[in-house]
Amino acid sequence: MRPTASRLIDTRVIFCGDNLDQLRKLPPACIDLVYIDPPFNSNRNYEVFWGETKEKRSFEDRHESTKAYIDYMRPRCLELHRVLKKTGSFYYHCDWHASHYVKVMLDQIFGENNFVNEVVWKRQSAHNDAKQGSKHLGRVHDSVFLYSGGRDYKFKHLYGAYDEEYIEKAYRHIESGTGRRYRLGDLTAPGGGAPSKGNPHYEFLGVTRYWRYSEENMKELHRQGRIIQTKPGTVPAYKRYLDEGKGVPLGTVWDDINPIHSGDSERLGYPTQKPLKLLERILEISSEENDVVLDAFCGCGTALVAAQKLKRQWIGIDISPTACRVMALRLKKDCGLKEDEKLQQLGRGFIVRDLPKSEVELRKYPPFEFENWAVVALGGTKNARQVGDMGIDGRIYPVTAMPGKRGATVGELDFMDEWYPIQVKQKDKVGRPDVDAFEAVMIREERKLGYFVGFEFTRDALYEIDRFQRKEGREIRALTVREILDEELHKS
Ligand SMILES: C[S@@+](CC[C@H](N)C(=O)[O-])C[C@H]1O[C@@H](n2cnc3c(N)ncnc32)[C@H](O)[C@@H]1O
Known part of the structure; x- marks a missing residue:
């Protein structure tokens, strides 16, 4: 059977062309996850602004150019909002140049209530940007805005490893015999065992309190060895084992993903290429297997490769035929996919559409x-x-x-x-x-x-x-x- 998630659209397709035109061809509410990383020189004004002489430009110039950029992006974001499912998520990758204006625009399009997070991706170390003689702090991060298509959007928490210092402090007990590290968890009712709504009151291991669990459950936990009383008369506590913990929930500051460096094997030489790990993380948080991922400014196709590797369906759009060829090559090499219409129909290949023919x-x-x-x-x-x-x-x-x-x-x-x-x-x-x-x-x-x-x-x-x-x-x-x-x- 054809492994496509969507009966609405064809997937595993790279469209060559302006995304405004290409997006208008898509039906509404057909995409589960949109990621975009638009260039800052999408039009002439903007290019002038972000060019060599940017620092010397006056506030008026900056204002004009930012406005031109937002005017360029607004109709495209309106289209992206139209094609996004209510259960879907939208990621906009940008940096300090226009991030605050982008946020305001996105609030207007997606609704302030659908703003979920601003992720700060630390992409370089400070010395790259704060040169001697400059009068600003190192600009070392990009902003990635996350919006949902509606209230019931898909979301999965990710967890990272605890650091050693935290483990030493928080999980300082070691169970004799097993050597398992654990911390003590509170068993008394919320509020430190004070009378509270519906919590049971009884004597347990010689201590009378309002407890968090019923007497029966407490006895069962005790039988399983999950409750410890350090000395007779002290308040018993719950044993939370380190090896049962999920880890540290991922927050909004991502400083553990390096940018692409010259020696990296995944580097293709495309100047704005983003690391695969970054895109894989985004896809893991906001999509499931077989969901449709769309990157409407897809460059050398990092989001498409991430989608293919994580068994998502995908659509890419880029205005540059060179970029389209580069990513086609990458999908062939890195994912073993064939560029073939028949195989694409069978779910085993991909195609590039609308390359110039005349x-x-x-x-x-x-x-x-x-x-x-x-x-x-x-x-x-x-x-x-x-x-x-x-x-x-x-x-x-x-x-x-x-x-x-x-x-x-x-x-x-x-x-x-x-x-x-x-x-x-x-x-x-x-x-x-x-x-x-x-x-x-x-x-x-x-x-x-x-x-x-x-x-x-x-x-x-x-x-x-x-x-x-x-x-x-x-x-x-x-x-x-x-x-x-x-x-x-x-x-x-
Ligand atoms: C910053 S790059 C994206 C890099 C990408 N995230 C990656 O990791 O490879 C932006 C891309 O947007 C494309 N682009 C610019 N304007 C476009 C438009 N109106 N429609 C479609 N693509 C566009 C450019 O050709 C460029 O390849």
Whole structure:
């Protein structure tokens, strides 16, 4: 049987596109858990504000930009509220830049009464932020706001281990024979054994009191060895064993989850990637197996991987085709899922929907996204060096040259001499000067084969490519976007 929780929607789908449009396609009340971690530069104003010169900006500028950010987020949060079930939960991850404005906006959308918690995630140590000469304390935490869809939302308490100091203090008794640590619990009625509503009054082990439990229950507990009287005449107490305790209930300050560091195995190089442990914790608190988790700003897909690992259903949305490809790769590698429509229908695969399919769409792409699209479509690897790539946008490593190493990055493949450069130009017509420049790169790098991607090539450019091959014995394959799209269509 198909392991999908929802008859309302398709799950294990990554939608590529603006979440405002994508969310409008979803029916109401179909999601159990929403997590979002929106970027702070979702629009131009905001980008200016949070850019390099932010500290120098006046209060008016800040106010304007914050307003622009909130105006951008409000319709999206309204949609997220619409798709959330009454039993569901909504998490909004942000930081000091706009957290207070975000809270006010969310109170208006979800209702103040549905505000559950603000989680403080300590993501770095103070010295990263409070540099010498700065006049502020280290900004070391993110805020994660939790709202519920209604009164009967799902919630599970999590517990952490007690620390040693607490154990020494609170559980200071050790049971002879078993060596079990325990603490003494009060058996007298609430209020220290004073007359109180409905509590029984009787004599037990020579002490007459209002007790917490009936005489019968007390006798049974005593028989089980759960009651201790340290000296005759003293008030008996209940033995609470350390090994029976659940641990410390998780609070709102999370300082036990490290951010992603450069050496971490889960690091993908996506600048805003959140740790898997953080998302797993959120999912454990607010969802159950087979529930539907939605991340509408899903970046490199941390929430989706967490959902897959914890046997939840999931939907991801991201506006960046690069991000969609990165997370597709991650789901394949980390979760062993196949990108396959038929398997997705059977509950064993996933699909990416709405990736750009036309030249018109690709012309409108930001240059960086266009470059990425072309390099990935050719089966290449993006050049890791953003600056100083010296005319190379990506490299193709032929299959025979692959060392078969999982997770190898461009840097790790540098030692391999068998690679072909890729040059990408998002212009209507690639001309002779563009080809000349690429030829220089091929000679400098001593490459026999290279790829050039553009929308079209001038006749001069094609003539030069031909001349270059005949004279230098080096081949440049001129590929148009149309050809690549046709090829991709063939593959699918
Ligand atoms: C901060 S990152 C999320 C990182 C993610 N939590 C992770 O751990 O990988 C924000 C993502 O939101 C995406 N994004 C920005 N505006 C969007 C929009 N309007 N619709 C969908 N995605 C958007 C960006 O492309 C980016 O990948």
